[in-house]
Amino acid sequence: MRMRGYNVMHPMGFDAFGLPAENAAIKNGIHPHTWTMANIERMRGQLRSMGATYDWDREVVTCLPEYYRWNQWFFLKMYEKGLAYRASAPVNWCPTCQTVLANEQVIDGRCERTDDVVIRRQMDQWFFKITDYADELLDFSGVIDWPERIKTMQTNWIGRSQGIDVSFDISEHGLEQQALETFTTRIDTIFGVTFVVLAPEHPLVEQLTTANQREAVEAYVRRAGEATEIDRLSTEREKTGVFSGAYAVNRLNGDRVPIWLGDYVLLSYGTGAVMGVPAHDQRDFEFAMKYGLEIRTVVAPPGWDGTALSEAYVEKNEGSQVNSGRFDGMPNAEGYQAIADHIEAEGWGKRTLTYRMRDWLISRQRYWGTPIPILYCEDCGIQPVPEDQLPVVLPEDAEFKPTGESPLTQHEGFLHTTCPQCGGPAKRETDTMDTFVDSSWYFLRYPSANESGAPFDAAKAAEWCPVDQYTGG
Numbered sequence: 507m508r509m510r511g512y513n514v515m516h517p518m519g520f521d522a523f524g525l526p527a528e529n530a531a532i533k534n535g536i537h538p539h540t541w542t543m544a545n546i547e548r549m550r551g552q553l554r555s556m557g558a559t560y561d562w563d564r565e566v567v568t569c570l571p572e573y574y575r576w577n578q579w580f581f582l583k584m585y586e587k588g589l590a591y592r593a594s595a596p597v598n599w600c601p602t603c604q605t606v607l608a609n610e611q612v613i614d615g616r617c618e619r620t621d622d623v624v625i626r627r628q629m630d631q632w633f634f635k636i637t638d639y640a641d642e643l644l645d646f647s648g649v650i651d652w653p654e655r656i657k658t659m660q661t662n663w664i665g666r667s668q669g670i671d672v673s674f675d676i677s678e679h680g681l682e683q684q685a686l687e688t689f690t691t692r693i694d695t696i697f698g699v700t701f702v703v704l705a706p707e708h709p710l711v712e713q714l715t716t717a718n719q720r721e722a723v724e725a726y727v728r729r730a731g732e733a734t735e736i737d738r739l740s741t742e743r744e745k746t747g748v749f750s751g752a753y754a755v756n757r758l759n760g761d762r763v764p765i766w767l768g769d770y771v772l773l774s775y776g777t778g779a780v781m782g783v784p785a786h787d788q789r790d791f792e793f794a795m796k797y798g799l800e801i802r803t804v805v806a807p808p809g810w811d812g813t814a815l816s817e818a819y820v821e822k823n824e825g826s827q828v829n830s831g832r833f834d835g836m837p838n839a840e841g842y843q844a845i846a847d848h849i850e851a852e853g854w855g856k857r858t859l860t861y862r863m864r865d866w867l868i869s870r871q872r873y874w875g876t877p878i879p880i881l882y883c884e885d886c887g888i889q890p891v892p893e894d895q896l897p898v899v900l901p902e903d904a905e906f907k908p909t910g911e912s913p914l915t916q917h918e919g920f921l922h923t924t925c926p927q928c929g930g931p932a933k934r935e936t937d938t939m940d941t942f943v944d945s946s947w948y949f950l951r952y953p954s955a956n957e958s959g960a961p962f963d964a965a966k967a968a969e970w971c972p973v974d975q976y977t978g979g
Contacts, residue, residue, distance in 0.1 A: 508559075515970055516559060517952045519566035520546045521978070523574070524941030525603060525611070528874035529619050538874040539902050542569055564955040568944035573951070574876040575897030576961035577943050581879055582890050589635045592888065595867065596707050596773060599627045605871040606631065608940065615733055626707065626731035631869040632878055632937065640664050640861045665862020667691050670846055671777065672855035674702060674754035674763075681713055686754050686765070689776030689860055692786060692822070693849065694842040697830040698804035699761065700794065701782035702754050703747065703768040706730035708778045714765055716751025723748055723767060730769040738769045745770050745793045756781075757854050758845075759831060768793060776860050784818065791818035804829045805838045868940045873904060873912045875938030883925035883932040892926050898934070912936055949973050 507514045522542045531538040546567065553560065566573060584590040598607040600617040607617060612624050644664055646657055670693040673685035688702065704711055706727045715723045726748040730738070737743060747768040754765050763782075770789055771780050784794035784801040794801050803815055805825035819825065827833045827841040836844060849855045869878070877898040879891035891898055901920045904913035914920055914936040925932040947961070953970040954963035 515564070515952065516561055517564035517566070517955070518553060518560040518562065519948060519952070520549070520568065521941070521945050521948065522546060522567060522569040523875045523938075523944055525605065525607075525619060525870070525872060525874075528872055529603070531874070537902070539569070539900075542874075564952050566948050566951050566955055568941075568948065569874075571897045571899050572958070573948075574900075574944065576947075576951075577876040577939055578879040578891070578896050578898060579893065579961060580943075580947070581939070582893060582896075584634060585880075585890050589638065590632065591635060592630060592632050594628055594630050595633070596626050597629050597631060597867065598624050599629075600624055603872075606867065606869060608867075608942070609735060615737055623732050626733075628707070629869075631867050632880075632935075634866040634868055636866050637861060637863060640666065640863055663863060665775075667776075667860050667862075669693070669776075669858065669860065670849065670855050671858045672696065672781070672849055673757070674781070675757055676710075676714070676752070676754050676765075678755070679714060679752060681710075683710065686710065686779055687777040688779045688781045689858070690781055690783075692783065692842075693845050694822075694827065694830075694838045695783040695786040695804055696756065696758055696781065696845060697827075697833075698783040698785050698802045699756050699763055699781045700784060700800040700802055701763050702765050703771050703780050703782050703790075703793070704750070704765060705771040705773040705778040706767050706769055707773040708767075711750065711767060714750050714752040719749060719751035723750060726767055730767075733769060735772055735774070738772065743770075745789060745796065747793060747797065749797075757852070758849075764799075766793075766797075774864050775862055785815055786818055786820055788818045788820065802829060805841075866940075868943055869937040870940055871912055871936075872938055873900070873914055875941060876900075876943060877914070877920075878935040878937050878939060880935040881923060881925060881932040882935070883928065883930060885930055886925050886927040886932075889925055889927055889932065895926075900938075912938070914938075949976075 527542050528538050531541040534541060568574060581590055598609065598612050600607055600620060600622055602620045602622045603617060607624060611618050615624060616622060617624055644661060644666060646652065669689055669691035671687055671689050672693065673687050676686045677684040686702065711723065711727065745768065747766045750765045750767060752765045753762045755762050771778065782790045782793065784790040784799065785803045786805055791801065801814065804827065805819060806828045807819050807825055823839045825838045827836045827838055830841065833841045833844055846857060877900055879896065879898050881889045881891060883889055901917055904917045921933055921936065923932050923934055949971065950962040950967045953966035957963055
């Protein structure tokens with residue numbers, strides 16, 4: 507491109523934080539900082555010896571404080587706007603690495619690094635609230651030259667669904683919570699509900715499980731915890747489940763239907779509970795066939811003769827309501843709206859939007875990453891580190907042992923500090939950031955790699971971006 511007269515920026519950088527570097531350091535008995543910086547220097551020599559025309563004045567190294575201070579600055583800005591928050595959530599956990607793994611780091615239910623079976627566990631974690639931007643990410647009107655397959659991947663990843671939150675009555679069980687909330691995109695099929703399915707992680711599982719089913723349910727929950735969400739959502743995976751022993755009442759027809767657990771239902775999508783309509787959902791159909799549950803047609807295909815369906819009839823706008831009480835005979839598209847209106851009028855549910863995309867879990871229980879700039883004070887609670895105290899530097903003298911636990915939890919100099927609010931004693935957050943935080947913005951840094959007063963120069967970024975070609979390895 508230079509030979510053709512273009513002005514080309516060709517920088518080099520090292521995205522050098524993360525679990526792979528830390529595991530390599532443990533394996534070789536070397537501190538991660540020493541190991542990483544030595545490898546960077548070796549790579550610099552190799553790249554120079556190849557004669558590649560990199561602009562070394564723009565070099566970016568993500569594990570140096572002058573870079574990762576801006577990760578912390580971004581975090582504080584998002585925290586101010588409510589876009590960084592702490593919550594309890596089910597996570598992928600590697601028992602050997604002793605840390606949370608991203609879905610991309612789990613291959614066939616195992617850690618990509620250790621090959622250990624990954625388990626699901628509930629933990630307090632830090633998140634970025636990317637779901638606030640779901641609809642904006644679906645707007646391709648300003649996007650130039652994106653391939654259709656990429657737009658399709660983006661649309662499917664975000665997974666925007668318009669539907670109804672509808673509740674089932676569980677008051678017979680004498681619990682504090684008397685209704686079970688479900689989400690469906692096919693409220694026109696509600697008269698065909700013959701069972702309800704909960705995600706194995708659903709908070710009501712323990713309370714709804716009867717004594718005679720407890721052993722089977724607990725074993726199923728353990729097995730489900732070993733599968734990733736990607737595996738559980740696979741259309742090729744056989745659907746499995748277990749009966750809780752409890753029942754819920756469909757308010758629209760008074761039917762008392764069994765409550766099952768199924769690993770194809772995710773707590774993080776919708777309400778974590780779905781109504782099972784096997785005549786009109788293929789997953790539910792397979793589930794019902796496997797466990798001998800009733801299959802009741804409530805949306806008739808054109809020309810239907812009243813016989814049992816050999817497979818689920820899933821067309822949304824080409825059937826008519828049958829076995830649906832006062833809604834019988836309506837085209838099912840019309841029935842959808844009429845049933846939704848009725849449910850909202852009775853206070854049993856409401857129209858809503860949900861998304862398959864979840865917020866970005868950025869916490870990692872490891873040493874080799876950007877320290878999260880948060881303090882915990884017994885009197886003042888969670889406190890952000892003041893901007894003028896950035897960067898919170900990762901201590902290089904941390905005693906690094908292959909115990910599977912971050913040395914930050916034992917580093918007294920790092921752990922103990924002062925609350926900026928009251929001046930009393932406080933403790934630092936010992937989780938570090940997901941390495942993808944580093945790589946999510948460094949393309950903006952290259953045009954002004956030596957900038958010290960801001961993460962990047964906006965004018966220079968606008969001049970040079972977007973990136974024309976990216977090569978990484």
